[in-house]
Amino acid sequence: MKLEETALPGAFVVRPEPHEDERGLFARTYDEATFAAAGLRTRFPQHSLSYNRRTGTLRGLHWQEAPHQEAKLVRCTRGRLWDAIVDLRPGSPTRLAWLGFELSAESRLALYVPEGFAHGFVTLADDTEVAYLISAAQAPDAARGARWNDPVFGIAWPCEPAVISARDAGYEDFVP
Numbered sequence: 528m529k530l531e532e533t534a535l536p537g538a539f540v541v542r543p544e545p546h547e548d549e550r551g552l553f554a555r556t557y558d559e560a561t562f563a564a565a566g567l568r569t570r571f572p573q574h575s576l577s578y579n580r581r582t583g584t585l586r587g588l589h590w591q592e593a594p595h596q597e598a599k600l601v602r603c604t605r606g607r608l609w610d611a612i613v614d615l616r617p618g619s620p621t622r623l624a625w626l627g628f629e630l631s632a633e634s635r636l637a638l639y640v641p642e643g644f645a646h647g648f649v650t651l652a653d654d655t656e657v658a659y660l661i662s663a664a665q666a667p668d669a670a671r672g673a674r675w676n677d678p679v680f681g682i683a684w685p686c687e688p689a690v691i692s693a694r695d696a697g698y699e700d701f702v703p
Contacts, residue, residue: 587647
């Protein structure tokens with residue numbers, strides 16, 4: 528597998544390098560030593576799954592405040608999605624900058640989202656599943672969110688959401 532750093536320092540695309548034969552393929556999707564050498568989290572005590580029935584389902588933007596900040600390793604295991612990350616780290620030269628990535632079961636790419644980033648996605652296919660490895664336990668009192676279309680971020684989402692929770696739609700404007 529290869530780690531490809533993005534334009535937002537600390538965020539990586541994880542690209543498996545499949546070995547194929549007549550049986551199919553085998554690919555490493557996580558390697559503790561590779562992650563550690565890149566300075567990434569290597570312990571993920573929480574694993575979660577998100578199932579999304581309809582195309583256009585939007586989840587996010589979410590993060591946890593210190594001291595419960597979390598890194599995530601996000602992979603689409605069924606269907607397709609467009610994943611957005613926003614750098615919220617105080618003092619970061621890329622603070623408030625965002626990037627978007629298409630993840631799909633077919634591409635097998637994953638996205639490493641570092642601590643201090645907001646994360647969200649919109650599904651591009653029905654019946655999309657997303658698997659998360661998360662570096663910190665859920666801490667409801669530290670949970671935060673920003674509206675998907677908050678003008679302070681200016682994210683160019685690929686489509687308008689068809690399904691969104693009242694919570695995600697109702698976040699106040701983000702105050703930098």
